[in-house]
Amino acid sequence: MTLSAIEVNNLKQAPAVEGVLPAVLHRWSARSFADRAVSAADLKKLFEAARWSASAYNEQPWRFIVGIRNSLTYNKIFASLIGFNQSWAGKAPVLILGVASTKFSHNGSDNAHALYDLGAAAAILTLQAAALGLSTHSMAGFDRDAARQALEIPEDYALGAVIALGYQGDPAALGNEHLIELETTPRVRKPLSEFVLSAWNEPASLT
Numbered sequence: 001m002t003l004s005a006i007e008v009n010n011l012k013q014a015p016a017v018e019g020v021l022p023a024v025l026h027r028w029s030a031r032s033f034a035d036r037a038v039s040a041a042d043l044k045k046l047f048e049a050a051r052w053s054a055s056a057y058n059e060q061p062w063r064f065i066v067g068i069r070n071s072l073t074y075n076k077i078f079a080s081l082i083g084f085n086q087s088w089a090g091k092a093p094v095l096i097l098g099v100a101s102t103k104f105s106h107n108g109s110d111n112a113h114a115l116y117d118l119g120a121a122a123a124i125l126t127l128q129a130a131a132l133g134l135s136t137h138s139m140a141g142f143d144r145d146a147a148r149q150a151l152e153i154p155e156d157y158a159l160g161a162v163i164a165l166g167y168q169g170d171p172a173a174l175g176n177e178h179l180i181e182l183e184t185t186p187r188v189r190k191p192l193s194e195f196v197l198s199a200w201n202e203p204a205s206l207t
């Protein structure tokens, strides 16, 4: 029997670690979205959060192209997604394409940190979404050339990822066994000892 949306949400939570921000523990990438719009007020909060992200030279290279379901922009972003992502993302009420200016505005030189900064802002956006009870799902699986052309994105902007945004839905609504299995599988992570190092290949002692 397929789990309910609440049961799925419970099994996707990260185990509580004292002192870690609740939004960090609550965020996970849903693929089933409920038929419920995101208010303009909530949408604005996500971008206010992203706005205060740090960036190299305070360049704030990120630009977010927001498509609301049934709009031309939404349809253009959706059309650029690979087939697998199209199989579930079309129910999300909002699709957001994150892009980053690759030139510094103060001197026109290359900004090698543009995608790093876009990713940081996008991460804050997803955490703000989680704090508001919203689900996000980032996607690298889209045709960059198609998106660039359809949305008339200039060459000096690098394309990051598409974020599907909305309220988590019932897993059964995905209507496909493989997607339901992905939606109902607990999340896994590497232990800290694999990625927090005191020297190369030496786990840092955190106690």
Ligand SMILES: Cc1cc2nc3c(=O)[nH]c(=O)nc-3n(C[C@H](O)[C@H](O)[C@H](O)COP(=O)(O)O)c2cc1C
Binding pocket: 027, 028, 029, 030, 085, 137, 138, 139, 140, 141, 142, 161, 187
């Ligand atoms: C940059 C980026 C690209 C991703 N691309 C896709 C994608 O194209 N399709 C997809 O279904 N999930 C995609 N994901 C979701 C990841 O698979 C997911 O974040 C990962 O499995 C960890 O799960 P969690 O976000 O629930 O913690 C992407 C995530 C990120 C951050």
